Amino acid sequence: MQYRSHVNGEIRLKHVGLSVTLVGWVQRKRNLGSLLFIDLRDRSGIVQLFVKDPSLVPDLKQEYLIQVKGIVTKKDVANKALATGEVEIDVNSLTIINTAETLPLIVDDVTDAGEDIRLQYRYLDLRRSPMQEKMVVRSKILTAFHAFFAKHDFTNIETPLLTLSTPGGARDFLVPSRINSGTFYALPQSPQIYKQLLMIGGFERYYQIARCFRDEDLRADRQPDFTQIDVETSFLTQDEFLSLMELALKDVFLSVKGIQLPTPFPRLSYDKAMALYGSDKPDLRFDLPLSPVPRILRDAYVQAGFEATHIKALKLPNAVATLTRKVLDEWVTFVKPFGIKGLVMFKHDQGQLQSSFLKFVAPEKVSTLTKELGLNPGDVYLLGSHQELSVLNTAMGSLRTKGAKLLNLIDEKKFAIAWVTDFPLFDTNEEGQLVAAHHPFTRPQDADVAMLTSNPKKVLAQAYDLVINGYEAGGGSMRIFNKAIQKQIFSLLGMSDESIQKKFGWFIDAFNYGTPPHGGIAFGLDRLTMILTGTDNIKDVIAFPKNLKMIGLLEGTPNTVETKQLDELSIQIKEKK
Numbered sequence: 001m002q003y004r005s006h007v008n009g010e011i012r013l014k015h016v017g018l019s020v021t022l023v024g025w026v027q028r029k030r031n032l033g034s035l036l037f038i039d040l041r042d043r044s045g046i047v048q049l050f051v052k053d054p055s056l057v058p059d060l061k062q063e064y065l066i067q068v069k070g071i072v073t074k075k076d077v078a079n080k081a082l083a084t085g086e087v088e089i090d091v092n093s094l095t096i097i098n099t100a101e102t103l104p105l106i107v108d109d110v111t112d113a114g115e116d117i118r119l120q121y122r123y124l125d126l127r128r129s130p131m132q133e134k135m136v137v138r139s140k141i142l143t144a145f146h147a148f149f150a151k152h153d154f155t156n157i158e159t160p161l162l163t164l165s166t167p168g169g170a171r172d173f174l175v176p177s178r179i180n181s182g183t184f185y186a187l188p189q190s191p192q193i194y195k196q197l198l199m200i201g202g203f204e205r206y207y208q209i210a211r212c213f214r215d216e217d218l219r220a221d222r223q224p225d226f227t228q229i230d231v232e233t234s235f236l237t238q239d240e241f242l243s244l245m246e247l248a249l250k251d252v253f254l255s256v257k258g259i260q261l262p263t264p265f266p267r268l269s270y271d272k273a274m275a276l277y278g279s280d281k282p283d284l285r286f287d288l289p290l291s292p293v294p295r296i297l298r299d300a301y302v303q304a305g306f307e308a309t310h311i312k313a314l315k316l317p318n319a320v321a322t323l324t325r326k327v328l329d330e331w332v333t334f335v336k337p338f339g340i341k342g343l344v345m346f347k348h349d350q351g352q353l354q355s356s357f358l359k360f361v362a363p364e365k366v367s368t369l370t371k372e373l374g375l376n377p378g379d380v381y382l383l384g385s386h387q388e389l390s391v392l393n394t395a396m397g398s399l400r401t402k403g404a405k406l407l408n409l410i411d412e413k414k415f416a417i418a419w420v421t422d423f424p425l426f427d428t429n430e431e432g433q434l435v436a437a438h439h440p441f442t443r444p445q446d447a448d449v450a451m452l453t454s455n456p457k458k459v460l461a462q463a464y465d466l467v468i469n470g471y472e473a474g475g476g477s478m479r480i481f482n483k484a485i486q487k488q489i490f491s492l493l494g495m496s497d498e499s500i501q502k503k504f505g506w507f508i509d510a511f512n513y514g515t516p517p518h519g520g521i522a523f524g525l526d527r528l529t530m531i532l533t534g535t536d537n538i539k540d541v542i543a544f545p546k547n548l549k550m551i552g553l554l555e556g557t558p559n560t561v562e563t564k565q566l567d568e569l570s571i572q573i574k575e576k577k
């Protein structure tokens with residue numbers, strides 16, 4: 001006997017009169033004495049059942065799994081909230097397949113449960129349609145990428161999960177080797193080196209849906225294991241490569257969201273992004289650029305005794321009514337940890353420029369200032385300063401986002417995509433040592449190679465990030481394919497010849513055999529799914545995530561293991577100090 005003749009969500013007027021067999025979970029029931037209504041849910045949706053003689057039906061509780069047979073009938077009054085709302089099922093037999101105990105969480109679109117309970121009973125949480133929808137979007141994204149890569153001649157290749165500890169900017173998860181006692185594998189932070197070796201191996205176009213592992217402190221948008229759509233190609237210039245990836249994203253957005261993304265995507269240099277938006281992943285759904293400050297104001301600022309090494313302004317149109325004293329006070333508190341002392345506010349209100357700061361501006365200059373600021377009635381102009389431009393940019397960039405939220409300038413339905421390019425090749429750490437801004441395999445810009453010796457901090461990289469709505473949704477670079485330059489980069493990063501040889505000799509040796517020019521990217525699947533489902537919580541888009549303490553509450557990971565297992569690995573647990 002079949003379990004079902006139809007899925008619940010597909011029943012429509014055209015089925016009226018048909019006898020159907022359905023299965024599903026009892027989402028809701030209403031017993032009117034002479035009539036029992038049941039909302040029956042399966043993966044496809046909900047259909048309403050009615051039972052004319054409730055006394056013949058066993059007692060049903062929420063999430064009981066039942067099978068019913070009945071006739072599709074037309075409802076007198078359609079329920080517009082349901083896709084199946086024009087019909088209902090007149091039940092003539094009902095069987096309980098499995099019962100359910102009292103539920104630890106409400107299985108419905110909105111649940112009352114806290115996150116820990118949702119994670120502990122994830123299989124119940126996953127039954128809720130908002131969770132199902134997100135997982136479906138995730139799956140559709142993958143399907144679209146697979147189809148794109150197949151169409152464009154990419155080969156899907158898996159790389160080892162038990163691998164070497166290599167620099168990826170985070171701590172590795174280690175796996176002890178039993179057979180080679182005292183040695184460890186590392187779980188990959190990304191397949192970076194392998195995908196480069198695949199280019200050296202002649203594949204030209206590789207991709208992989210790659211699980212990556214980074215042992216970092218968790219935040220709302222991070223998980224210790226996550227998924228990248230990992231890509232590498234040979235013989236493409238940066239421009240050609242970015243254009244190809246635009247086609248991939250176009251396909252993904254079209255098939256998942258029905259949205260036609262215009263190409264080419266805007267490209268913005270890192271310097272410009274920082275100067276205009278104070279962030280290397282600006283939210284471009286709204287404009288609100290940061291601006292330099294007119295001379296008169298800069299002078300007044302100094303005169304007022306403020307730190308004025310770097311000053312920047314944010315103009316907020318039509319904000320006089322919303323940017324109240326209270327909001328401003330909150331913003332001042334918000335920028336304090338950045339080291340920004342006070343924000344100066346000007347407003348164009350009641351026909352004139354107003355600010356307590358005007359006392360520092362010579363009266364005869366006020367009208368020039370008004371003109372230079374170019375404020376319209378209702379506009380607000382905010383100033384902040386700091387000794388370090390990068391800190392100022394970040395702080396003012398955050399205010400830019402706060403301002404957009406306050407003024408309701410963010411169109412939640414919009415997707416603003418751009419490439420941020422021309423990143424610096426190096427950052428400097430607290431000890432003054434150069435560190436790779438992206439990773440050590442990133443190719444410097446051709447025109448800057450000579451500066452590797454003379455002024456490495458100024459060298460720009462052939463690196464790029466994909467930014468969507470203020471999130472970094474992907475990042476990559478063209479790679480070094482010249483042995484001497486690769487060695488030079490390692491040594492600029494503070495590695496001795498000996499340690500280069502020890503750690504990367506095996507990789508650098510591969511450069512001896514006709515390495516092709518190559519480059520690639522990794523898109524964050526979790527991030528992309530978050531963006532396309534409109535959530536800012538990464539746990540919403542992963543079936544079985546860890547909580548913020550890195551604990552898998554459902555299965556209880558991490559776990560202690562038997563002494564015998566430790567003995568086999570020659571491992572002894574020390575007490576943590």
Ligand code: ASP
Nearest residue numbers: 190192476477520521522
């Ligand atoms: N492997 C890099 C990362 O995980 C991405 C890339 O350069 O392709 O960030």
